[in-house]
Amino acid sequence: MVPYIIPLSLILFIIQANPSTGAQINETTIPQGSQINTVGTQSWVSPSGRFAFGFYPEGEGFSIGVWLVTGATRTIVWTAFRDDPPVSGGSILLTAGGSLQWIPANQGSQGKLISAAPNSATSAAILDNGNFVLYDAKKQVLWSTFGSPMDTILPGQNLLPGNQLFSSISNTNHATGKYRLSNQEDGNLVMYPIGTVDPGSAYWASGTFGQGLLLTLSLDLNGTLWLFDRNSSYTKMLFLTNQSLSTSPDSESYYRLTLDADGLLRLYAHVFFKKGREPLTKIEWLEPSSNDRCGVKGVCGPNSFCQVTASGETSCSCLPGFEFSSANQTTQGCWRVRTGGCTGNSSNGDIGPTATMVMVKNTSWSDLSYNVPPQTTTMEECKAICLSDCACEIAMFDTYCSKQMLPMRYGKIDHSSNTTLFVKSLYCSASATNSPGTQGLHNIKMLNLIRRVLASDRTLSMI
Known part of the structure; x- marks a missing residue:
């Protein structure tokens, strides 16, 4: 497959089309000693009000994560302890010692460390791009949710060589599901069922292997999705947003790339209107592009076969x-x-x-x-x-x-x-x-x- 080389003029246009690209991202600062809990203030919210970090209802309890506020609903983009049962209550505390912890309501129970920062944090922040970060005294990032993606990447968040996305079980259960998107160190971006590594189990690939490159998957603020090599001029565009639509003065779009529970990789646009209309969610791009849901390997388990019903x-x-x-x-x-x-x-x-x-x-x-x-x-x-x-x-x-x-x-x-x-x-x-x-x-x-x-x-x- 021949790579799509993005001209410099197009890169400049993409950057100029959105004034916030490369600009300072607004954030809500969280000092040491701050806490939220399940019975009072349940989240810290970014300045725009679009993203929040904290407790969200799941099952009969609560999970901890980051979400995009889409009208009356939440779109979960990151989850802590995703494979653990939901917690029954408690609080999240940025301790005086500089660690971010979940503290159970029952004092006899053991808490959990949310972050894996190497040093003590002096503050935290939830940013308008959906990133939750811990800072040291020099405002250097010690740990961030962008650094440990689950099933989603947001604009400004990269999937580095050797890293993976893992699907969730369902839209309401964010434990690890059946599929993974692997950014392999041979330069190929590949989708597999979890637990498989053989080429015969792959059901989609970018076809960018064999060139001696370490490629990074990147999503920008305009919804453009591409692969690039940090050490050369190589780029391959996977999707280019219609810039005239994404820069409408009457609306504002937030993008996310998610490996969904059904094994399809979808690029979503969440469109927020400025005149009181309800937000709109659109699918801009998906792979495998045939939308053949039975073409996703592993939909049905061993010794069984898949078919698509009349309802899809x-x-x-x-x-x-x-x-x-x-x-x-x-x-x-x-x-x-x-x-x-x-x-x-x-x-x-x-x-x-x-x-x-x-x-x-x-x-x-x-x-x-x-x-x-x-x-x-x-x-x-x-x-x-x-x-x-x-x-x-x-x-x-x-x-x-x-x-x-x-x-x-x-x-x-x-x-x-x-x-x-x-x-x-x-x-x-x-x-x-x-x-x-x-x-x-x-x-x-x-x-x-x-x-x-x-x-x-x-x-x-x-x-």
């Missing part, structure tokens, strides 16, 4: 012979339905497992093959090869046959796919003259259900 939401389904590992959390994936063995009172082995192959069409998957038979193998031969191999659970056929390792990953409905899966399913066959034991009765009841499903449609075709 995602839905997960298990492969034949598998069931959800958690009935209440269908995005967590599926595991194999096992017979537990076929048992009975017969000594001649009349009760035993029988294997059949169920065909699944119109889906696509990550290819994790462990064996590839000769390329001349036909589809029927591929099916028979897996059926006759006790170690083979699933075979995949496209232009060739391959035996797949479990778990199957990143499945989704794909009407353009020529891939056919053959999934091995087991059921128990029993003689009517024999009396199976308790376990055998349980197995037969369960697997007779599978038989009826298979009989109704031996081919599971996703059309």
